[in-house]
Amino acid sequence: MIDVAVVGCGAIGRVVAGALHAGEVPGARLAGVVDPRGAGGLPLLPLDEAIDRAGLVVEAAGQRVLADIGPRVVASGRDLLAVSVGALTDPALLRRLRDAGPGAVHLTTGAVGGLDLLRSAARMAPLDRVRIVTTKRPAALVQPWMDEDEAARLRTAGAPVEAGRGPAREIAAAFPRSANVAAAVALAVGDWDAVEAVMVGDPAADLTSHVITAAGAAGEYRFEIRNRPAPDNPATSEVVPYAVLKAVEDLATRTGGFR
Numbered sequence: 049m050i051d052v053a054v055v056g057c058g059a060i061g062r063v064v065a066g067a068l069h070a071g072e073v074p075g076a077r078l079a080g081v082v083d084p085r086g087a088g089g090l091p092l093l094p095l096d097e098a099i100d101r102a103g104l105v106v107e108a109a110g111q112r113v114l115a116d117i118g119p120r121v122v123a124s125g126r127d128l129l130a131v132s133v134g135a136l137t138d139p140a141l142l143r144r145l146r147d148a149g150p151g152a153v154h155l156t157t158g159a160v161g162g163l164d165l166l167r168s169a170a171r172m173a174p175l176d177r178v179r180i181v182t183t184k185r186p187a188a189l190v191q192p193w194m195d196e197d198e199a200a201r202l203r204t205a206g207a208p209v210e211a212g213r214g215p216a217r218e219i220a221a222a223f224p225r226s227a228n229v230a231a232a233v234a235l236a237v238g239d240w241d242a243v244e245a246v247m248v249g250d251p252a253a254d255l256t257s258h259v260i261t262a263a264g265a266a267g268e269y270r271f272e273i274r275n276r277p278a279p280d281n282p283a284t285s286e287v288v289p290y291a292v293l294k295a296v297e298d299l300a301t302r303t304g305g306f307r
């Protein structure tokens with residue numbers, strides 16, 4: 049039985065911690081929750097005690113928190129399951145987490161799919177074209193660095209409008225709340241420079257969509273994902289906590305979650 053500490057009890061962490069506490073995840077149980085804003089009735093622990101009690105720490109709190117606590121978690125010998133994978137656009141953090149140990153680092157697949165096949169294809173031979181096009185409501189793409197004209201162009205868009213296009217690392221840094229998926233794709237193919245990310249604002253986008261295309265020696269791939277936003281945080285897709293729970297179950301059971 050793996051004891052799991054959940055750091056961050058927001059839209060993602062609350063569902064994850066709740067399911068663990070309710071005994072819904074084979075092979076895993078909740079050690080405690082860390083969140084300065086409280087845990088809504090779930091057992092709350094200070095960070096140090098949570099790390100002490102856990103075999104696996106789930107980070108679901110934000111990119112800065114992953115950067116702050118991730119290296120410490122793995123240095124203490126606990127495994128880490130990271131949700132804020134957009135933080136790994138920082139090559140220094142990526143190196144620290146990858147090379148530190150002795151705890152292992154796992155990433156959730158989060159809001160997107162197809163990463164397993166992309167990883168397999170890239171392992172066979174480098175993929176020469178990978179693109180992820182993310183489409184969401186235009187207001188969700190307005191960024192503090194945009195000038196007033198650019199922000200207004202998005203806010204008043206009556207039709208789909210492109211808000212950004214470039215290498216995954218650049219676009220992930222420019223649109224941090226949409227960084228996780230572009231980072232997840234770049235990490236799966238193992239090459240930040242091979243992945244182009246495009247951000248589109250569409251006033252008719254009730255669902256958040258990600259279209260991932262890739263081509264290389266292994267073949268040609270196209271994955272289209274259309275996720276319903278989480279009810280209490282439209283920046284997060286409702287499915288993400290279930291991707292985390294699946295990853296916990298995969299780690300906690302001898303069959304890797306196969307039922």
Ligand SMILES: NC(=O)c1ccc[n+]([C@@H]2O[C@H](COP(=O)([O-])OP(=O)(O)OC[C@H]3O[C@@H](n4cnc5c(N)ncnc54)[C@H](O)[C@@H]3O)[C@@H](O)[C@H]2O)c1
Nearest residue numbers: 056057058059060082083108109110111132158159228284
């Ligand atoms: N991998 C993916 O596909 C994917 C998808 C969606 C969101 N995310 C990322 O997951 C993270 C969580 O998303 P969310 O929608 O649950 O966010 P949220 O804002 O709903 O919840 C974050 C929670 O973390 C808590 N928190 C803040 N600082 C903390 C600290 N130092 N220690 C402990 N808790 C702290 C906050 O109080 C809040 O309750 C974000 O970084 C988001 O970008 C990843």
